Amino acid sequence: MKFDALRAVLKDTPYMGVDEGWELYNFVLRNRPQRCLELGHAHGASSIYIAAALDEVGDGHLDSVDLLSSADRVPNIESLFAEAGLIRYLSVYRETNSYTWFLKRKIEERSSQGNCEPCYDFCFIDGCKNWTIDGLAFFLVEKLLRENGWILFDDYRWTYARHQHKPENDGITTRSLSVEEMEKAHVELIFHLLVMQHASFSNFVLQDGAWAWAQKNARGAKALQETSKLPLPQELAAPSL
């Protein structure tokens, strides 16, 4: 599906904007990940950029995970995909508590004789931005990520202190966090202390201060590169998305 055709489907659906969607879409076109995983799909905006690019490539699949409550979103991911005609690229999973339980199940499913056979080429983590949950999610995803697969974290600089009013961090009450936990950017900590120190990861890129990429490939560069996103083509720079 062409990128500009997505505008009619997405209209003003939160959360991912058109410029980030363009980046994600092009990442999939360039890298052709066969099996994609998304942790935190909300309405499915980011998911549909991934699936539209898989459709252009002509192959691939997206497993997308969120909480049970995401079924009640309007639109929800299923209705968005049905409208786009992309449902064959998608499997939706909903958890009572957390995507870490989905990952537990997937690791079990992929394990035999004490080894977990990886199955994903790309994982986009855009969920709760919490040290405890996403720190664990990273180690679980690592087990499922194939060699040369990419992991992408959104919200590198997000803090509880600056987003106290946001209700989307289901289950984590700010009352149970210390001032330091409120003020530190958890994704940035996860990226520096867990991802960049992990022996299997390299090719670290921080894009526009918000997206942190890493590749499961021990032979790549170990320093953090900073880049900006691909510029949107003029004709796609719509003000309303």
Ligand SMILES: C[S@@+](CC[C@H](N)C(=O)[O-])C[C@H]1O[C@@H](n2cnc3c(N)ncnc32)[C@H](O)[C@@H]1O
């Ligand atoms: C910012 S929204 C995702 C936006 C979406 N990726 C996009 O760009 O359009 C974050 C989502 O993560 C989900 N979420 C947060 N913590 C979660 C957890 N522990 N397990 C599963 N889903 C979670 C929330 O329900 C919410 O829908």
